[in-house]
Amino acid sequence: MMRQALLALSRSKRLARFMTESPLAWSGARRFVAGRTVDEAVAVVQALNREGLSATLDYLGENVATLAEAAASADAYIAAVDAIRAAGIHSGISLKLTAIGLDLGDDVAVEQLTRILERAATKSPPVFVRIDMEGSPYTARTLRIFHAARTQFPHLGIVIQSYLRRTAADADALAAAGAHVRIVKGAYLEPDEIAFQDKAEVDAAYTALITRLMADDARANGTYAAVATHDPAMIDSAKSFAAQHGVxxxxxxxxxxxxxxxxxxxxxxxxxxxxxxxxxYGRQWYPYFMRRLAERPENVGFILRNVMREA
Ligand SMILES: Cc1cc2nc3c(=O)[nH]c(=O)nc-3n(C[C@H](O)[C@H](O)[C@H](O)COP(=O)(O)OP(=O)(O)OC[C@H]3O[C@@H](n4cnc5c(N)ncnc54)[C@H](O)[C@@H]3O)c2cc1C
Structure with a gap:
């Protein structure tokens, strides 16, 4: 119930404007957002790298409505690629196709994505670029754009969501293609016809995806799985599969x-x-922040307590 309400609110443009301007709301969002500028994000990655963790930088933003906004988001990603190289940090980038114009047409997003991928490949090794997965209206288009772009740019990865009923078939195609695939449970509000609603089913599907993408035949093909979760049970599944199959x-x-x-x-x-x-990182943190609250509604109380303390 709370999850649904928070995800519905995550789409409110009015609340987004109000929250983004509020210093108190920002003090709550900071728990999940590294900063407003690329320099702040790079400093966070440097600290992570020192502890042996690598990173992927996400310049926040989604669903842009004009060509100028699409180009500006792509420029910010190009600046992130340059900042990664200049600082010598271990990081790739993650982007959403709707941040670079998918709502304006596949051709708009592909043009901006190509600019980013070309910049990422100007030096060896290239900076790795991952396309995040958004709500189900975009799934098929995102996968189509990924498969096409990957033939030219191998330093490109994708995300699949275990809550979608279609995902097992998508994983087969990605394993056959030898893709770099991040496996997530899924963060959007989706109807029962296309998505499992029950946590046990989402988790079972997640484990099946680990098995599919880490299997010998998939790895022999170049498939590389990123197990993206905070769920200890999913982490244990990946660890035991790896131990049992010598991965x-x-x-x-x-x-x-x-x-x-x-x-x-x-x-x-x-x-x-x-x-x-x-x-x-970035100023458009509102929808991302609301999805994090929706994943764990206890976060709402936690954030409110911190904000009140700061106030
Ligand atoms: C690296 C990464 C990239 C992602 N990219 C995408 C993407 O491209 N598209 C997409 O739809 N989704 C994406 N997600 C989000 C994902 O779909 C889930 O919504 C999110 O990871 C929560 O699910 P979980 O696997 O952690 O398991 P859950 O079963 O939701 O949570 C397991 C446990 O993890 C902890 N936890 C989970 N979420 C939170 C939180 N917000 N705050 C505090 N504790 C928490 C809690 O202890 C919880 O009990 C991404 C997640 C990660 C980790």
């Missing part, structure tokens, strides 16, 4: 979000697993 520790990675389960992030890195932290 080397550099043949997959774990990923978690900035500000969530830092203890577990450090523990996994300390145990010798690859661990990457998703580091969002």
């Amino acid at each position: 080397p520790r550099d043949a997959f990675e774990f990923q978690m979000l900035y500000g969530i389960r830092r203890d577990l992030q450090r523990q996994l890195a300390g145990d010798g697993f690859r661990m990457r932290v998703y580091v969002p």
Whole structure:
């Protein structure tokens, strides 16, 4: 119920404007957002790198409505690629196709994505670029754009969501293509016809995706799985699959979000697993922040208490 309400509110443009202007709201969002500028985000990644964690930088923003906004988001990503190189940090970038114009047409997003991918590949090794997965109206288009772009730009990865009923078939196609795939449960409000609603079903589907993408045949094909979750049961599934099937520790990675389960992030890195932290930054933090609250409604009380203390 609370999850639904928070996800519905995450789409409110009025609340977004109000929250983004409020210093108090920002003080709450800071738990999940590394900063407003790329320099602040780079400083966070430098600290993570020192502890043996790698990162992926997300310049926050989604659903832009004009060509100028799409180009400006892509410019910000190009600046992030340049900042990663200049600072020599271990980080890729993660982007949403609606931030670079998908609502204006596939061709708009593809043009901006190509600019980013070309800049990411100007030096070797290229900066890795991951396309995040958004709500279900975008799934098929996002996968189509990914498969097409990947033939030209191998330093490109994708995300699949275990809550979608279609995802097992998408995973088969990605395993056949030898893709870099981040596995997540899914963060949007989706109807029963297309998405599992029950946590046990979402979790079972997640474990099946680990098995599919970390299997010998998939890895032999170049498939590389990123197990992105804070759920200890999913992490244990990946660890035991790897142990039972002799999957080397550099043949997959774990990923978690900035500000969530830092203890577990450090523990996994300390145990010798690859661990990457998703580091969002920028001024358009509102929908991202609301999705984090929706994942764990106890966060609302926690954030409010901190904000009140600061007030
Ligand atoms: C690196 C990364 C990238 C992602 N990219 C995408 C994407 O492209 N598209 C997409 O739809 N979703 C994405 N997600 C979000 C994902 O879909 C889930 O909504 C989110 O990860 C919560 O699910 P969970 O796997 O952690 O398991 P859950 O079963 O939701 O949570 C397990 C436990 O993790 C902890 N936890 C989970 N979320 C929070 C939180 N917000 N605050 C505090 N504790 C928490 C709690 O202890 C909880 O009991 C991404 C997640 C990660 C880690």
